[in-house]
Amino acid sequence: MNARWLPAPPPVVDPEQIPASPPPVRIKVLHIITRFEAGAGANTLLSAIGMDRHRYEVWIAGPETSPLWERAERAGIRTVRIPQLHREMALAADLLVLVRLVRLIRRERFGIVHTHSAKGAFLGRLAARLCRSPVVIYTLHGREPWWPPPDGSHSRPREVMPAALQISGFLQTFSFLERALRSATHGFIAVSPSVARDSVLARIATPGRVEVVPSAVDLDDIPHDTDQTVRADLRIPDGFPVVGTVTRLDPQKAPLDFVRMAALVAARRPGVRFVMVGDGEQAAEARTLASRLRVDILFTGFRSDAARIASAFDVFVVSSLYEGVGRSVTEAMASGRAVVATAVDGVVDLVTPGATGILARPRNPETLAECVCWLLDHPMEAERMGTQARTYVRELFTRHRMCTTLDETYSRLLGFESVPLDQPRHSREPRQRHLPMAELVSTTVPPERKRHSMWRPE
Numbered sequence: 001m002n003a004r005w006l007p008a009p010p011p012v013v014d015p016e017q018i019p020a021s022p023p024p025v026r027i028k029v030l031h032i033i034t035r036f037e038a039g040a041g042a043n044t045l046l047s048a049i050g051m052d053r054h055r056y057e058v059w060i061a062g063p064e065t066s067p068l069w070e071r072a073e074r075a076g077i078r079t080v081r082i083p084q085l086h087r088e089m090a091l092a093a094d095l096l097v098l099v100r101l102v103r104l105i106r107r108e109r110f111g112i113v114h115t116h117s118a119k120g121a122f123l124g125r126l127a128a129r130l131c132r133s134p135v136v137i138y139t140l141h142g143r144e145p146w147w148p149p150p151d152g153s154h155s156r157p158r159e160v161m162p163a164a165l166q167i168s169g170f171l172q173t174f175s176f177l178e179r180a181l182r183s184a185t186h187g188f189i190a191v192s193p194s195v196a197r198d199s200v201l202a203r204i205a206t207p208g209r210v211e212v213v214p215s216a217v218d219l220d221d222i223p224h225d226t227d228q229t230v231r232a233d234l235r236i237p238d239g240f241p242v243v244g245t246v247t248r249l250d251p252q253k254a255p256l257d258f259v260r261m262a263a264l265v266a267a268r269r270p271g272v273r274f275v276m277v278g279d280g281e282q283a284a285e286a287r288t289l290a291s292r293l294r295v296d297i298l299f300t301g302f303r304s305d306a307a308r309i310a311s312a313f314d315v316f317v318v319s320s321l322y323e324g325v326g327r328s329v330t331e332a333m334a335s336g337r338a339v340v341a342t343a344v345d346g347v348v349d350l351v352t353p354g355a356t357g358i359l360a361r362p363r364n365p366e367t368l369a370e371c372v373c374w375l376l377d378h379p380m381e382a383e384r385m386g387t388q389a390r391t392y393v394r395e396l397f398t399r400h401r402m403c404t405t406l407d408e409t410y411s412r413l414l415g416f417e418s419v420p421l422d423q424p425r426h427s428r429e430p431r432q433r434h435l436p437m438a439e440l441v442s443t444t445v446p447p448e449r450k451r452h453s454m455w456r457p458e
Contacts, residue, residue, distance in 0.1 A: 005416075024054060024055070026054070026055060026056060026057045027055060027056050027057070027111040027112060027410070027414070028056075028057045028059070028108060028109065028110045028111050028112070029048075029051070029056050029057070029058045029059065029110065029111070029112045029113075029114055029410070030059045030060075030061060030104070030105065030108070030110040030112070030113050030114065030124075031044050031047075031048055031058070031059065031060045031061065031062075031114045031115075031116065032060075032061045032062070032101065032113065032114070032115045032116065032120045032121070032123070032124030033060065033061075033062045033115075033116040033117055033120045034062070034063070034085060034086075034087050034116070034117035034118070034119040034120035034121075035062070035063060035066075035087060035117060036060065036062035036063060036066035036068050036069070037066050037067060037068060038248070038327070039141065039215070039324065039325075039326075039327040040116055040117055040139075040141040040142075040324070041062075041066065041068050042068065042217075042218075042327065043141070043191070043215040043216065043327075043402075044060065044116055044139075045060070045068050045071065045072055045075075045077075046216050046217075046218070046399050046402065046403075047216070047402060047403060047406055048060055048072065048075075048077050049072075049075045049077065049399075050216075050399045050400070050402065050403035051403055051406065051407065052407065053076070055407075056410075057078070058077055058078070059077065059078040059079070059080060059108070059110070060072055060077055060078070060079055060080070061079075061080040061081075061082060061085075061101065061104065061124075062079075062080075062081065062082065062085065062120070063081070063082065063083075063085045063086065064081045064082065064083040064085075069081065080104060082097055082100055082101075084096045084097050084100075085097050085119075085120065085123075086119075087117075087119055089119075089174075094119075094123060097123050098123050098126060098127055101123060101124060101127035102127045102130055102131060105127055105128060105131040105133060106131050110133060111133075111134055111135060111414065112133075112134070112135045112136075112137065112410055112413075112414075113125070113127075113128040113133045113135070113136050113137070114137045114139065115128075115136070115137065115138050115139070116138075116139045116141060117141060118144050118174070118178065121138045121139075121178075122174075122177055122178065122181065125138060125181045125184050125185055126181065126184075128184070129181070129184040134414070135186050135187070135410070135413045135414060136184060136185050136186050136187075137185070137186065137187045137188070137189060137409070137413070138185050138187075138188050138189070138205075139188075139189040139190075139191070139213075140188060140189065140190045140191065140195050140196070140199050140204070140205065140210075140324075141191055141195075141215070141324045142191070142195060142322065142323060142324030142325075142345060142346065143195060143198050143199075143202075143322055143324075143345050144178075144204075145322075146174050146175050146178075147175075147198060147199070147202040147204060148201075148202055175202075178204050179203050179204065182203075182204070182205065182206050185205075185206070185209075186209075186413050187209060187211070187409055187412075187413050188205040188206065188209055188210040188211070189210070189211055189212075189213050189406075189409065190205075190210055190211070190212050190213075191212075191213065191214070191215040191324045191325050191346060192212065192214075192215075192324065192325050192345070192346030192349040192350070193212055193346075193349050194345050194346050194348055194349050195324055195325075195345060195346050196210045196211075196212050198345070211405070211409055213402055213405045213406060213409070214325075214396050214397050214401060214402055214405075215324070215325055215327070215330075215397065215402065216397050216398060216399040216401070216402040216403075217327060217330050217331055217334065217393075217397050218399075219334055219394055219397070219398065219399075221307060222307045222311075222331050222334045222335055223307065223308055223311040223335045224334075224335065224336070224390070225311065225335060225336055226311050226312050226335070226336075227308045227309075227311045227312055228312075230308060230309055230311065230312035231312055234275065234298060234300075234309070234312075236273050236298075240271050240272070240273050241269070241271065241272045241273070241314045241315070241376055242272075242273050242274075242275060242312060242313050242314050242315075243262065243265065243272055243273070243274050243275075243313065243314065243315045243317060243372055243376075244274065244275035244276065244277065244309070244310065244313040244315075244316065244317070245258055245275075245276055245277065245278075245316065245317045245318065245319070245328070246277040246278055246306045246307075246309070246310050246316075246328040246331075246332070247276070247277070247278045247318075247319075247320070247328055248278055248279070248280040249276070249278055249279060249280030249281065249282045249283045249286055250280040250281050250282055251281075251282065251321070252320060252321055252322060253278075253280075253319065253320050253321075254319040254320060254321050254342075254362070254363070255276065255278075255280070255282050255283075255286045255319070256282065256285065256286060256289055257319040257362075257363065257364075257365045257368065258276065258286075258317060258319045258365075258368075259286050259289045259290050259293065259295065259297065260289070260293070260365035261317065261319065261365040261368040261369045261372065262274040262290070262295045262297055263290075263293040263294070263295040264365060264366065264369035265369045265372050265373060265376075266295050266296070268369075268373055269373060269376060272376065273296075273298070274295065274296065274297040274298065275297070275298045275300065275309070275313070276297055276298070276299050276300070277300045277301075277302075277303050277306045277309050277310065278300075278301070278302060278303075278306070279301050279302045283299070283301075286299070287299055306328070306331075307331045307332075307334075307335065310328070310331065310332045310335065310337065311332075311335035311336075311337070313332070313337055314337075314338070314375075314376065314379075314382070315337070315338050315339075315340060315372050315375050315376065315382070316329065316332035316333075316337040316338065316339045316340070317339075317340050317341070317368060317372060318339065318340070318341035318342060318347065319342055319362075319365075319368060320341075320342055320344060320347070320362070321342070321344060321362050321363065322344050322345050323344055323345050323346055323347050324345065324346050325345075325346040325347065325349070325350055326341070326346070326347050326350070329341055329347065329350065329351070330350065330393055330397055333350070333351075333356065333357070333386075333389035333390060333392070333393040334389075334390055334393045334394055334397070335390065336383075336386040336387055336389065336390040337386050337389070338357060338375050338382035338383070338385050338386045338389075339351055339356065339357030339358070339385075339386075339389060340357060340358050340359075340360060340368060340371040340372050340375065341357060341358075341359060341360070342359070342360055342361065342362040342368075343359040343360065343361065343362070344362050347359075350393075351389075354385070355385065355388055356385055356388055356389040356392055357385055357389060358371040358374065358375065359371075
């Protein structure tokens with residue numbers, strides 16, 4: 001940041017009383033994302049909408065279909081839909097995507113190309129390199145399956161990759177391609193300290209050039225506390241504890257582990273009710289397993305009001321095998337829920353044992369059940385953990401915090417001083433960073449100190 005440049009003096013007259021000035025030069029930002037949906041897509045949309053429109057003109061390029069396109073366009077975001085952009089590797093389609101991105105970047109001359117997700121980040125950074133874009137950024141939304149797990153990690157993402165991708169040559173090729181573009185990337189952003197650390201250890205990101213930017217959620221859309229109408233909607237009588245989850249029913253989220261956990265808890269606590277909100281490729285398998293284990297689970301399928309449903313859970317369970325942070329657990333904590341989560345990736349930065357929830361080993365339904373039973377047996381402690389979790393999340397995951405930190409990152413890479421979004425540009429007050437530098441990621445900090453130096457004091 002350029003700390004030598006002083007802020008402008010206060011205006012002598014109202015700017016509307018003098019002849020109109022030319023419009024300010026805006027910085028054009030292009031977000032490129034593989035799948036414009038779920039956690040990464042919602043985070044990208046919030047960051048695009050929340051940036052200062054007087055300083056930035058924001059575009060998003062992504063796949064042809066997405067539930068978020070309409071919302072983005074209503075908010076005034078320029079959108080580019082690319083039919084050939086998919087997560088799977090396909091040489092001919094990928095070349096078409098690359099050509100289209102190169103043409104777009106050259107035509108619009110973006111000052112910042114901000115990429116997301118492995119496939120979109122690779123093609124986007126390559127296109128930006130070919131166009132000699134001034135600033136190229138890669139946001140790491142989570143550990144990818146081909147990253148080698150850090151020592152001591154219980155998570156092995158490549159174990160749940162599609163069978164077609166379980167080829168060492170593919171993994172080595174993609175790892176090589178990601179590492180080859182480090183020099184073409186001016187800044188890396190991670191959604192949690194653990195993701196930042198793992199990206200450096202995997203040599204995906206350059207040491208000393210990773211910043212942690214908490215992934216904001218729409219806190220206004222999340223109940224502050226239990227929605228009292230949920231039990232009636234789900235036909236759950238009062239007095240029965242509810243253990244539930246909101247998730248995609250696919251291998252990454254390990255929904256079958258939730259079913260096995262429910263069977264173990266039901267055997268010990270017969271009065272507990274179980275709810276799974278979400279849909280996915282393992283939905284039928286999860287229902288079949290629940291029937292075989294004779295555990296009664298309410299499968300709601302996809303619900304647009306999932307956060308409202310989760311607000312009525314007494315215990316919220318996350319059984320994932322890997323996560324960036326986990327939007328569903330963030331939303332559950334925002335409504336004051338007690339959380340039991342697997343100790344994977346960025347989840348450990350969010351769920352602190354005994355303070356905001358309890359952590360369990362992944363792929364271990366027995367420990368999940370033990371943690372759930374402990375919270376059910378200690379309702380007062382569970383309530384206090386949920387209260388602290390709500391305060392923690394509602395302070396850390398605001399759109400203002402995320403966008404202010406992004407603005408600072410953009411400004412630093414472009415070489416000029418940024419101004420907080422809520423501070424007039426003519427203000428003489430000293431500029432205050434919304435997120436202290438000590439709380440941004442530093443790869444020189446020992447892992448045992450990361451919770452206090454890279455994220456936020458608990």
